[in-house]
Each structure stands twice: as structure tokens, then as C-alpha cells.
Amino acid sequence: MGKKLLAAFSFMVLLFPTLAFADDATPVQLQGAINAVWVMLAAILVIFMQAGFALLEAGSTRMKNAGHVAGKTVLTFGICAIAFWAFGFGLAFGDGNSFFGTTGFFVTGLEDQAQRAFGALSGSDVPIGIKFLFQLAFAGVSLAIAFGGFAERAKLPVYFIFGLLFTIVIYPIVAHWVWGGGWLSKLGMQDFAGSTVVHLQGATAALVATLLLKPRLGKYNKDKTPNLIPGHNQVLSVLGVFILWIGWFGFNPGSTLSAMGDGYFGYIAMTTNMAAAAGAVAALIVSWMYFGKADIPSMLNGVLAALVAITAACAFVDAWAAIVIGAIAGIITFFTAQWFERAGIDDPIYAFSVHGIAGIWGTLSTGLFATPELAEKAGVGGAGLFYGGGFHQLGVQALGVFGALAFVLVLSYIVLMIIKAVVGLRVTEEEEIIGLDLSEHGSYGYPEQMKKSGNNSLSQ
Template sequence: MTRTTPALIAAMALAAWPAIAQDAAAAPDPAAPASAADMAYIFNTLLFLIGGFLVMWMAAGFAMLEAGLVRSRNVTTQLFKNVALFAIAGIMYWLIGYHLMYPPDWTVPGLIGQFFSPRALDAVGAGAARDGYSAGSDFFFQLMFCATTASIVSGTLAERVKLWPFMIFTVILTGLIYPVGASWQWGGGFLSELGFSDFAGSTLVHAAGGFAALAGALVLGARHGKYRADGRIQPMPGSNLALATLGTFILWLGWFGFNGASQLAIGSVGDAADVSRIFVNTNMAACAGVIAAIATTQLLYGKIDLTMVLNGALAGLVSITAEPLTPSIFAAILIGGVGGAVAVAVVPLLDRFRIDDVVGAIPVHLVAGIWGTIIVPATNPDTAFLTQIAGVVAIGGFAFLASLAAWLILRATIGIRVDREAEITGLDIREMGMEAYPDFVQAG
């Protein structure tokens, strides 16, 4: 065995130094502090994920609200529709909708993007701080808005629409109608260039869903017995106001994710302050919607109507969604209060035109959504009233006409309404073959 000299050892170490240095550079020090860009990426991604699962929880809110406001013989059907539409929205938004809404390239500039361009996920471990947030968190968050739009339609058409036509319409709404309309603003389309502003979707989500529901209600018609020949209106009370109240509180909670995460960033002190400001304004608008609904129902009917009060809270939330950041607390209260009062006032107007909206989604989402969008310039000087009106007309007109065409085609081909006997018996038995309350029989 030969002895290694000190000179040889030094020479070998010197030769190996470049490789050692390269390995050290390739392996980051776990104790090294993250850069500001890394921290912003992490917090922004968390905002999207937390906001996304709060909005996802709103699906439970819609399910409970609708289950409580329909009659007991239709509860199972409503619960099924809310599960099914959420699943359909997930698949269709991934397959088509997300890429139409945020197109890398436009097929028709400013109007329609590419149909297929898979980019919903980063590669494993390949997040880039320069992007600001992960692709997956953005897809997850935006998907929840798409599903919310479909939930709005479900309640309006309850107790008389067939299941399969409703699910086919949900495919069209979540895969095409909602993404195309939303791309005009959030995807950099022509409304964005025009200066239209809709922070979290009073019109892009809520009014669009309301217009789709209105089109369906017009084509479908009212429930049998709702509007009598002598002009009287037959009350059809819901089965469980406790569930409806629970659903309202769930929606109220989920709205903090809906509006708060629409700030799209929380990686700086300013963004964090803005998110907290959005939370406060969102909550105060809902409170004002409740108080306004209490006052309005007392004045109009001589007593308080709980279902109207619940919808007053939701109308206040919808109203503030178009601009929850810039208003003062007082302005947020005014915006939400007007939304709650208007939602109550619109209910008898719908009845006058014999438009049967089982859960009041049209007054809450369509009318309050329009109000909230048009009033944005009162607190946000970066847009104008005429621009806001133009945006409402564009989104509303497209959502209504596209939905109307879809419902008319479905009615002419496979039919969209159950027969009278099925409606009297209840959709739970005729469409689902099971009851939500099998130990109880309730007439009416």
C-alpha cells in the first residue's frame, strides 16, 4: 500500500472543487429565507385555495336553501340537482370553459377564445414565483364561480323540470355560456377594454345565472295551481325553514371567499388590508339587506316574512359583489340595503307576470346583481355609469338569449317538463324513486 502525500490530496481537492460547488448551488439550503416573490406566491396561492373551498361550501348553502324552500315531495330531487350540477361544472369547466374564459389566444378577438388549451396545473414541484400564484389554485378558484352560476338556475326551476334536460342545460351553461360571457371582462375581452368593472361577479356570475334562470322559467311555465284563473296566487310554502336559514348562513360565510379572494393577491401589506376591507364591506352589506327586507316586508305585508329576510341577506351580498373594495362602510350598507329592499319588491312583480321562481333567485341574483353593478361608479371613479350599463346589457343579453335558445331546443326535442301527475305526486318519487322524508306524508 502506498502512502498518499499531502500535495496529492490538495491537488485532488482542487480538481473536485467545481463539482462540489455545482452540487451546492443545485441543492438549496432549507434554512435559507424565502424571497419576497416566493412569499407572495405562497400567500397568493393560499388565498385562492382558501377562497375556493369557501366558495365550494356555498354549494352546500344552495342545497340547504333550496331543500328548505321546496315542498317536501321534491327535496331529494333538489339535493341531487345540486350535487350533479357541481360535478358537471367541474368536468365542463376543465374540458372547455376555463380555456374559453382565459384564452391564451382569441379565435374571435375580444369575443371568443380557444376551446381547448390544457393548462390547469403546473408540473409537479414546478411552481414559478414570477407567476404570482400557482396555476392549479387559479383553476380551482375560478371553477367554483362557474358552479355557482349553475346553482342559481336550479332553485328557480324547482318542482317541475325534468332531471336530464336540466343536466344537459348545465353542460351548456358551465361549458359555454358562462365562460364566454366572463371572458369578455375577466379574460381580457372587449368589456375589459371598454372599462367595465365587476370585481367579483354581480353581473358576470349572479345576473348571468339569473338571466339563465329567467329564460328557463319563461319556457318552462309556472307550477300547476300557482296562479289561479281568478287571479289569486296559491301559496306553496317550503318544507323546512330551518334548512333554508342554515343554507343562508352557509352562503353568507362562503361569500367571504367569493369576494375576498377576488382581490387575487395577499402577498403584500396593502393587499392584506384590502382583503380585510372587502370582508367588512361584504358583511355589512348582508346585514343591511336583512334589515331592509325586514322593514320592507313589514310595510308591504304588515308582518315579517322569514323567506324574504333570508333573500334580503343574499341580495345584499350579491349587490356588494360588483365592488366590495372601494365603498366606505356607510356606502356598503346603502348598497346592500337597497339590494335587499329591491329583491323583496320584485317578488310581487314576478307574480304579476306569472313568472314562477320557487326560491326567489331572480330577484336576488338577477335584479340585485344589476343594481350592484350599475352603482359601482358611485364609489369607484375608474369606471362610468354608461359603461356599467353597457356591460350589464352585453352579459345579460348574451346569457338570456343563449339560455333561451337552449331551453327552447330542449323543449322541442326531449321535453323539459314533467307531466301533471308527476308534479302532483312529487319529483322525488317520479324522477328519483326515493323520498327525503319517507316517514311523513304531506299534501299540498
């Protein structure tokens, strides 16, 4: 009993300074502190999505590449963090022109730099260091999506070079157009948390890489018919998707940059969740009808596609519309994935179907379903076609999709062709056969299992 009393007393002693501060703080200071904690929590959730990508991609690829696929997630986020700190954040959110920022490089984390360089972020009272971490998390997600198209056949140096250049010369430019006061922002493009800025950019880079790297060995027969190359662990993939689903509650609601007011961030969390649920159910049902069996990977892709689609629309649409958007995303992602595979495009984790096609649909959907009240509340754009807004908002959304897609397509192609000429893109056939775990890192992610089964099978 004495130990319990001592513990309670110690807790009160520790808590007392906090309570004293709360008594002395002004309402404005308390509001700022609450918002800062909320956005920091959201940043942590989005950064933790990297763990979801690691599990999803490792589970969706072969055992002989599992350690490489998971490990490069850590490497690429580290590269992204340094490049975004030095140049990316300033190019995306620094004061500049309609196309890119020209201030705020080498982020200090101090408010004097924020006041001088980041006018686009001045509407929030969250400290600039936390804003940087939050936006870094988004850039990291986009890069992780891009590298899905490189899986199981790209050289390790490619991740270093492309990761650096994507974070500096590709991602932040489109981010500035939409979120940093650029030309699409001035037109009123609605992309609340990044269906285009984050997902379509990453997916487009992944598509270019997939086309340049060409299919994995053994994926297609001489008559061009595809062979199934299943991932080695569906349980890891399921766990990865659940982590991503949870992380999205930082991704979308966190983009309010505020926990104050009438619970707007809670509404956004609700629309996000309803879309994801609809995508899971719709994709599983359509796979069941198509294959005659309920396909688990298709269901997982349906969840992610729905989350990608609702990312643009979550703050602008009613709950019923979120369900429709999520269900349609799950269905179109399933069929486009089948089409790409039959067309000879070997996208190992279906990055363009899940993040690209769904990103396009989600961005366009606000031009259909955005309500006047929610558009006014968000302070961006206007009502969609189905709510009396005519074709104006839909046209702005389509222009934004086309502009981002074309820009990333061209820049990614140029960057990857330069890398191909300098260091090459793809590992040798021998290295691909034995697996990137061994050829790039000198050890397997599953050493005991690989020693038992041998390392010369293409199917492992």
C-alpha cells in the same frame, strides 16, 4: 406526563422541515406560498356555497321534492367541473380575441400551459391549478343560480344537458368579456367578483327557464291570482343563507388573488359584510310594513340580494356606500319579487329578483359610488358619478349589464328550446303531483314523513 412530552416532541419533528424551508425560502417564494394558500382557502369557501344552495333551495321548496332539489346540486357541480375543465376555463381566460378565449382547453394544471395560454391571469403568482379551482367555484355558483328557476318541475335530463351547455357556451363568454381581457375589460367595466358575470348570468338563465316551464301546478287560480306555496323548512333555508354569507368571504375577498399588501382583502370582507347586514335589516323592515308581519323568507332574500349587489362594488366603494347598496338591494328585491309573482311568473326561489335585479343594481352602483382612490387601487375603471367621474363609468356599467343580459337571454332561450324539442323540459302532471323525489329517483328525501302524510297532495 410522558405522553404529553412525546406528543410535543413528535409535533416538533413534524414541524421542523417546514421551519427549515421557511428559513431557506426567499421573500418572493414565501409571498407566493401565502397567496396560494389564501386563494385555495377562498376556493374551498366558494365551493362550500353549494351546500348553502342545497339547504336554501331544499328548505324553500316542498317536502316531496327536497331530496331531488338537494341532490341535483351535487350532480350539477360535477357536470360543471368536467365541462369547465375541458372547455369553459379556456374560453373564459385563455388567450384569444375580444369575445372568447381560444387556448388553454383541457387544463393540465402545469405552469407551462399557464405561461402559454392564460395571459389574462398572469398578474397573479398563484399556481394555475388553484386559479382553475377558484374560477370553477364561480362557474358552479352561476349554474346553481340558473337551476333555481327549474325547481320542482324540470326533468332530470335537462340538468345534464343545460348544465353542460351553460358551462361551455354561455357562462365563459361573458366571463371572458369582463375578466379575460375581452371588450368590456378594455372599456374598464367594474365587476370585481361577479354581480354580472356570475349572478346576472345565472339569474337570466333561470328567468328564461321559469318562463318556458310555466308555473307549478296549483300556483295560480283561474283568475290569475297567486297562491302561496311555502317551503317546507325555514330552518334549512336560514342555515343555507348563513353558509352562503360565510362563503362570500371567499367569493369577494378571494378575488384579490393575494393576501399580501395592506390588507385590501380585509377591507373587501368588511364592505361585503356591512352590505349583507343592511340587506337583512332593510328587507325585514319593508316586509313587516308591507305584510303586517316580519317575513323570514324576505329577510333571507334581502341578505342574498345585498351580497349579490356588493359583489361588483366591494373593492370600489366606501363602507357607508356598501351599507346603502345593500339596503337598497334588499328593498328592491322584495318589491320585484312581489311584482313577478303577481305577473304570473312562478320563480320558486326568486332567483331573478335576488340574483338578477340585485346583480344589475350592484353593477350599476359602482358607476355611482366608486371612489377614485379605490378604482386606482383595483386598477379597473374610474370614479363614479358621485365622486366626480361623470357619467362615463356609469355608462360602461350599463353597457355591460345590457350586453350580458341580452347574450344570456338569447342563448339560454335557444338552448332550452332545443332541449324542449329533443327530450322535453317538464315532467308530467302525475310526476309533479307525487313529487320529483319519487318520480325521478324512486325514493323520498323524507320517506317516513311522506308515508304518513300520503303523496297525492299538491301542498306537500
